[in-house]
Amino acid sequence: MGPGGETDAARSAQYACPSAPAEPGAGLLGVLGPDGKIHNLRTLMPVDEDFLAAVRLRGAPEERMRFSNRCQTSGCSQWTGTRCGVIDRAMKEMEVPGAPPADSLPPCSIRGSCRWFAQNGPKACHTCAFIVTDTRQMSVAAV
Ligand code: SF4
Numbered sequence: 001m002g003p004g005g006e007t008d009a010a011r012s013a014q015y016a017c018p019s020a021p022a023e024p025g026a027g028l029l030g031v032l033g034p035d036g037k038i039h040n041l042r043t044l045m046p047v048d049e050d051f052l053a054a055v056r057l058r059g060a061p062e063e064r065m066r067f068s069n070r071c072q073t074s075g076c077s078q079w080t081g082t083r084c085g086v087i088d089r090a091m092k093e094m095e096v097p098g099a100p101p102a103d104s105l106p107p108c109s110i111r112g113s114c115r116w117f118a119q120n121g122p123k124a125c126h127t128c129a130f131i132v133t134d135t136r137q138m139s140v141a142a143v
Contacts, residue, residue, distance in 0.1 A: 015115040019133045020069035022061035024049045032064040037129040044109040062133040071115045087116040
């Protein structure tokens with residue numbers, strides 16, 4: 001609990017999740033390209049049900065797009081108790097060598113609040129483009 005009565009979880013939830021479910025209120029962060037990588041939009045695009053309904057005609061939106069929303073911390077199955085497990089696992093599996101120079105980072109509309117960037121720094125950004133949201137372990141609804 002912080003001095004203002006704010007819990008650690010509440011402070012954590014101020015971050016943005018870069019791999020959120022496709023639902024109204026989320027923002028379209030990036031789109032999967034033919035090279036197999038996620039290409040971020042310059043600006044986060046808010047999505048609504050009409051947009052998602054159109055996208056779902058061709059299958060699960062998360063299979064070819066990435067969405068951002070508020071980090072749910074303990075309301076998400078990927079939360080380890082102190083951090084997001086998704087980017088930790090992905091970075092371990094991909095073993096991106098060295099720290100990329102800051103000026104080579106891919107464009108990103110949420111870097112200032114991104115949970116993965118705050119947690120793992122610039123290396124997260126070079127792993128991020130290869131991550132497709134796993135809809136089998138989607139965030140659980142906050143209660
Ligand atoms: S990890 Fe980097 S590129 Fe990916 S969403 Fe976060 S700030 Fe953007």
